Amino acid sequence: MVGLGRRSKSVPPASEPPPVDPMLMDQLRDKDERIALLESKMAAQEAANEAARRQNERMMELLKKNFQNENFE
Numbered sequence: 001m002v003g004l005g006r007r008s009k010s011v012p013p014a015s016e017p018p019p020v021d022p023m024l025m026d027q028l029r030d031k032d033e034r035i036a037l038l039e040s041k042m043a044a045q046e047a048a049n050e051a052a053r054r055q056n057e058r059m060m061e062l063l064k065k066n067f068q069n070e071n072f073e
Contacts, residue, residue, distance in 0.1 A: 063070075
């Protein structure tokens with residue numbers, strides 16, 4: 001196998017972490033906060049949709065019960 005056991009000169013050794021730009025870290029934190037907020041909003045919307053679906057099902061059952069001769073499909 002060619003190159004097995006060799007280390008590329010362009011790859012820094014594992015003991016030397018690359019420098020971190022503080023501005024990039026701030027941007028990442030901001031993005032993480034926005035993602036968490038959007039996930040929270042999405043979960044709330046999904047819960048509201050599920051509640052509306054259950055309410056619609058109950059209403060349909062009542063309609064079918066009260067108007068048995070009608071077709072609601």
